[in-house]
Amino acid sequence: MTSDHSPNEQQQIRQQLEHELQSIQFKGHDHVLHQTHPESLRSRIHALWNYEFDISLRPAGIAGALTAATFAAFLILFNDPSPSVQDPASSSSSSSQRQLIQIGGNTYWQDQYEQAVKQDES
Amino acid sequence: MRVKFKVKHIVLYVLLPLLLISSTVYILMIPQVSAWLHGRTNQSLAEQRTELLEDLAKASAPERINIIRQKVIGSGGSYTPFSFDVYIGSNSSQSGGDSESASPLQPAEQIDLLNEYIAQSTPGYELEDASQQLVFLYDSLGQQQQADQALQQAMARFPTPSEQRSQLAILQAGRLLNEGDADGAKEVYQKIHPETLSQNTDLNAAYALLHARLLYTDHQADQALAVLTDAIKELKENSYSSGSDPASSMGYTPLTRMQQTIQTAIRMDEYTAGTIQGTLKRSDGTPVAGAGVFLIAEGDLNSYSSNVFDSGPYHTMTDAKGRYAFHAVMPGFYQLRLGLSFQQVDGWTWQVPADPWIHVTKGKQLQQNTVLQPLIQLKQPVNDQIITDNQIVFSWQPVKGAAYYNLEGGIQYPNGSTRSVVKENIRTPSLTITAEELYRMSMGFSYGSSGDFDSVVPESMLSFMNPNGRLSWNVIAYDSNGQQISQSSGYRLTRESMGNLPFFYLKNRILTPADRILLDKKPEEALAAYRQDVAANPQDTHALRMLTRLLSTKQSIMENTEGEAEYIKLMQRQLTLSPSSQDAYTLADYYYRQQDWTAYNKYHGLYLALNDSDPSENEIALNSYDRSTYAVALMRQNKLQEADRQFKLAMQQDPDHRFVGSYIANRLYMDHTLESALALAEQYPQHESEQAAYFWTNLLQDMQAERKQYSNTARYDQELQQKLGWYVQGHEDRLKPWASQSSKDTPIMQKFMKALLEVR
Incomplete structure (x- = not known):
């Protein structure tokens, strides 16, 4: 096709093509999906392995701060500051x-x- | 901003490293693994014991011998027989070590293994070590007979002429002699082949010492002396030929000491050895078995080492009934020292007798029973209690038989502590005193180096006036004869014996700005600040007290008397404002040294009044030193009769008879007869490290001889009275040059005067 068709001609050709393609229907979705999203364990792991996160840093920062705070609270609440009391009798022999x-x-x-x-x- | 990352990145760079780190930490934290990494140093004694016993059970016979050699006997020199955790004696209570270092095995197990080793190993140095350890173990269990048998068996393992056999024979003979079997000892001694000892100077010395003791016991003192003289000569020759100092040889001191002992004995006409026996029990009657008992001769007391070789030939262990005995003891003066294990001493104390001297003379049999007393428990204030009141109530558990108590206070500062008597003669097991009374007390000061006033420890200056200072206290109980019964200080090594901690805080005052300057380690500035405070308010007793303390401390540290006049004036003012016996004593002591008797009498009288004591009424009111200086002061004032009386009381109080020289001079000046002076010297031998106990006796005997040989005895007596007069009246400036003149025809009289000038 050359570029010397007038816009009018282009319009006509497009209408004709649409008319001819009306009867043709695409039925390969599954196949394509199967190819893009493979279901074998190996490829699943492969997919997971290469799964890409895309996060905005702002919520990530908030989440990080929350995690740090939780961790600190955990340390404070569950860490006994005094060393475990030893029984003098056992410590004298040990x-x-x-x-x-x-x-x-x-x-x-x-x-x-x-x-x-x-x-x-x- | 957005970031993109894949799961695999998180796993590889975050989770995996985290996992590795945490698992490593976890493994290291497991004790067994860490013990394995660190060479099992943290293994407990019980575990060590189990492992050792398992190893022994698995091993073949020759392997067992190897294991016993390495693990039970220990490698060369690691074990000293006759060493104890704690030694208690009159001038020392010392720890053998400050950590626990026990064998993992039970004594009975050790005994079995050592016996196995002695029976089966090839003879060598380890076998000799093993037998010495075995003897010690048996003795510590109170099984002396088994110890003797074990020694016999061990000796039989060595060929007849051999160094090791000789060494064990010397040990055996010494034991027999101490046990009172002189004939048995002699028999063993005669079988020793001296030629096997030639290489070993220490062994040679031990051999000569044994020989001399045997001869003396056999009433052959002169031969004993000859043996020692030869041995010392030989030891010196050997040392010089090898280029070493004879005194550094372990055997030298015991030989020379024994030589002196026998020389003195011969001079004092003593030709028989004595016996001392007794028991060691707790106050409830339980015997203390397996404790070390040392009988230490006067000359050996000051050697600080508790080593057997330094403490003389007399050491033994108590048997199962707590009994001990020393036979074949040379005449002379001795003291007992105990060697105890931590277990034996824990919660208990031994109070050395008020007169610790044991006089072995004329072959007498002496009985010396020793009793351990439980430590006194403190009631309050304890356990770091904070006191804000003006009054402090001290209370403690009463002691049975106690007539009175002394209470001591202490302060803890960063690198040490000091203690001082707070109150004497307390008749009840409690004492109420005001904070002010404690504030008045000055303690010994602590400092870094002389000549550096800045190095004074501020806490030691403030003593009880530091509200942030941790204070401690303790009590000592006495019976009506002034003999110590028990005390609160001692070894407290278990929960039960620990009791209350003797600490408290006195937060009854606020630090002044000057105090803060002092605590800031600026003593010179603090001195100025206190001076300002006193100038602003002459009634400010605290500032005055601190000013006098700092002034006297400065004089001591700077080693000069600059500012002494100001100090004495301030002390007098302080005594008026806030009378304390301690300050009165300080002033009395100052005027004693100045020989200003009017002032001395004033302040000494004040001291007695403040101490609620009268020297003529209460005999324990003055301690022996204070009473002695009081007697000297009376002598200087020509109150000879009263001085004589006070000297006599002081002699009864002081077992060392430190001022007997002055007593003798006073008596001689009064009575004009050497005989009565000689009687005093014999009655009160002076025990001082530098001189023998018979120093004054010998000196007076020599003076009698000098007088006899002198051309004109009347002139001799006249000369003696004149010089004694100089001493009695305190004209030391005239006596000193005369006593040190050479070319006099009365050298003994000069020696006597010189010795008098040394009495202090």
Whole structure:
């Protein structure tokens, strides 16, 4: 086709073509879909593996902040600041190297003394 | 702005690294794994024991011997027999170590394994180590007979002439001698082959020491002395030929000490060894078995090491009934020292007798029973209690048989602490005092280096006046004879024995600006600030108190007497504003040194009045040192009779008889006879590290001899009275040059005067 057809002619040709194609219907949707969205496990994983996220940074920032806050709250709520209390009897037999401390005229095992002081503070 | 990323990117760059990190951390946190990584250092004693026993069960016979050598006997020098966790003696209570280092095995298991090793291993140094450990273990269980048998068996494993056999024989003979079996000891001694010892100087010294003791026990003191003299000579020659200092050799000191002991014994006409025996029990009657008991001669007391070799030949362990005995003890003065395990000492204390000296003389058998007392429990204020009241009520558990208590207060500062007596002679198990009384007390000051006033520790200056300072207290109980019964300070190593913590805070005052400057470590500026405060308000007792404290501390640290006049004037004003016995004592002491007797009498009288005590009424009101200086002050004022009386009281209070020289001089000046002075010297031997106990006795005996040889005894007596007069009246400036003159024909009299000038 050359470009020397007048716009009038083009109009005529288009109408004729539409008329001729009226009876032809496209039935390959499924096939095409199958090709674009494969259903084998491998290709599914492949699809998942290559799944692309597209996120706006603004909501992402909010979500990140929320996550951080939740995490911090979790730490504060569930982390006991005092170390687990040891039974002195078991600790005396479990540690072979305890240190003595001389304070206030007395001699104590350092771990036991520190524990007692902590108890008095609370 | 938008970002695009794929799932695979998140997985590869975020999740995977996170997983790796967290799993690594987790593995490291598992104790077993971390123990495996760190070479099992955190394994508990119980685990070590189980593992060791399992290893031994699996091993073949030769492997077992190897394991015992490595794990039970330990490698060279790691084990010292006769070492204890805690040593308690009159001038020391020291810890053998400040950490727990026990064997994982039970004593009975150790004994079995050591016996196996001795029976089956090839003879060598480890076998000798093993037998020494075994003897110690048996002794610590109170099984002395088994110990002797084990030693016998171990000796039989070595060939007859061998160094190890000789060493074990010396150990055995020493044990027999201490147990009172002198004949048995002699028999063992005679079988030793001295030629096997030639290479080992320490062993040679031990051999000579044993020989000398055996000879002395056999009433051959002169031969014993000859043996020691030869051994010392040989040791010196050996040391010089190898280019070393003989004194650095371990055997040197014991030899020379024994030499001196026997020399003194011969001079004092003593030819028989004595015996000391006793028991070690708790106050409820339970015997303390397996405790170390050391009998330490006067000359060895100041050696700080608790090493067996430094503490002389007399050491033993209590048997199952807590009994101990020392036989073949040389004449002389001794003190007991105990060696205890942490378990034995925990919650208990041993109060050394008020007169700790044991005098072994004329072969007497002495009984010395020793009792451990439970520590006193404190009631209040304790456990870091905060006190804001003007009054502090101290209370503690009463002690049975206690006539009175002394209460001590302490302050803790960043790098240390000090303690000082707050109140003496408390008749009830409680004491109520005002905060002001505590504020008045000055403690020993603490500082970095002399010449640097800035290095003074501010907390030690403020003492009880620092509301942020952690304060501590403790009590000591005495019976009616002034003998200590028990105390609150000691080893508190279990929950039960720990009791209340002896700490409290006194938050009854607010820091002044000058206090803050001081706490800021600017003592010079603080001094100026306190001075300003005093100028602004002469009634400001706090500023005055701090000013005098800082002035006297500055003098001590700077080692000069600059500003002393100002200090004394301020002290006098302070004493008027807020009378305290401590300040009165400070002034009395100042005028004592100035020999200003009018002022001294005034402040000493004030001190006694403030201390609610009268020196003639209550014999424990003045401590022995204060009473001695009081007696000297009386002597200087020519009140000789009263001085004599006070000296006598001081001698009864002070087992060391520190001022016996002045007592002798006072008596000699009064009575004019050397005989009565000599009687005093014999009755009150002076125990001082530098001199032997018989120092004054020997000196006076020598003086008697000098007087006899002197051409004109009347002139000798005249000379003696004149020089004594100088001493008695305090004319040391005249006495000193005369005493140090050479070419005098009375060298002993000069030596006597020189010794008098040293009494203080």
